[in-house]
Amino acid sequence: MSMKAVVFHGAFDVKVEERPKPTIKDDTDALVKVELAGLCGSELHMYRGHQKTKTGHIMGHEFVGVVDSVGPKVTKYKPGDRVVSVFATVCQTCWFCQRGLGNRCANSLAFGTQQLDGGQAEYVRVPFAEGTLQHVPPNLDERLLVMMCDIFPTGYYGAMRAIEFIGKPLLPQAIQNGSTLEKRAATFEPQALKDTVFVVLGCGPVGICAVITAITKGVGTVYVVDAVDERLAEAEAVGGIPLKLGRDDIPDIVMKATDGRGADAVVEVVGNKPALKSAIDLVRVCGIISSIGFHQSELPFTAFEAYQKNVTLNFGRAPISTLFPEALECLRKNKDKVAAFISHEIPLAQAPHGYDIFEKYQARKVVFKV
Structure with a gap:
């Protein structure tokens, strides 16, 4: 047959x-x-x-x-x-x-x-x-389930890796109080994210899913970067602040919004060297780059640059089978x-x-x- x-x-x-x-x-x-x-x-x-x-x-x-x-x-x-x-x-x-x-x-x-x-x-x-x-699952448009095969859980994962890192910082006062890493993890509160600034590089479907996740989980400010007007409009419609490549001074806007520190987290979705270079330039010292883009070339920054920023790097694809229930709940919302x-x-x-x-x-x- x-x-x-x-x-x-x-x-x-x-x-x-x-x-x-x-x-x-x-x-x-x-x-x-x-x-x-x-x-x-x-x-x-x-x-x-x-x-x-x-x-x-x-x-x-x-x-x-x-x-x-x-x-x-x-x-x-x-x-x-x-x-x-x-x-x-x-x-x-x-x-x-x-x-x-x-x-x-x-x-x-x-x-x-x-x-x-x-x-x-x-x-x-x-x-x-x-x-x-x-x-x-019942009571969900099966067309939307196509997004659960990859793009929504992947965007969810990209945002959540950053959220979990930013939401559980190694705070000096926590050390002074004698708390352990485990105690700090256990006391993570989503409202701690309301003053954080995220940048999502790439506003295709996966990027939009990352934006939706970040905003749903309480991230206060989410800038979205792309070169395509229609994608930026879509990102703005779900709560992102659009920044257009070639039009906006993206580093200046992000630095002014963070008193010169840089973004707390950058979620990189594009999968090319220029996007990763932007990520290392935009992220603050002791911030995180959560890269879910499909990269196939060498890094556009040195180990020394990463060392100088004390940046945390997370690369790779999402464990979708593990994340499926919680990502599905975010999709439902x-x-x-x-x-x-x-x-x-x-x-x-x-x-x-x-x-x-x-x-x-x-x-x-x-x-x-x-």
Whole structure:
């Protein structure tokens, strides 16, 4: 039996083709009939040719669908269950998974790569189904659930890494009072964030999710930086203060807002060297850079610069399976704000057009109906 799938053939070249329907290979697999598949900004790295890879695999790491069949060791899901997948498989048994670090699962396979065919297809095989899939929650638009595969939990993670760091500072008075790190962590209060200044670099969907999270959790001031007017308007609509590249004197504005210190935290979402250079320039001494952009080059600053600022750096992808419940709750609280994220819902057969308009910033979020 064959199915339709979006296949990568090289830079700016994806095609909808007939491919064999996948089958259960391992005892922990599930086969999912896809209903909705998202197009994520991180896929543009491959689409534009910036991420070097072989060709011929099925694209897509965001999908929602119905379980078609399961392997004999899968008991959490059964045929007919509605499910949403995280962007990469989670085995649940390795050292990292056992500690909630499924983002670095030792057996992980990334959907939509040479490792594992993705979900921009009529069917997709899901290894380690019990760790990789989540049940579709009730009373939530399933189109919004596409964002729970990657972009919303990733934005949530980027903001929360910064919030947790800023909200639990190593205060001199705490040391004088004889409190331990554990006690300081236990006494973290969200209202402590009301006087903090965050900068989010990049106002694509992930950046907007980070802005929404920061504001929901109580961050007092959130500047948002981008070069695209429409994105800045979207960020402003959810509570961010827009700063446009090439128009605004961003360092001057941030420094004036912080009495010359710099931002308490910078959440970097873009994934390129100029953005990281801006992050190190804008963050204050003893601040944090939370980078969730997909970087593939060397750092644009030296270890000495980082040392001189006593800056904390956090890089990498989110442990979405671990964060899923709390990120979902944040999404629920802001479902009206994120409802407009999906600007284009088009048939899978028109996937090449979807990629084209998304790459040209003519679409905010593209979802393929399968």
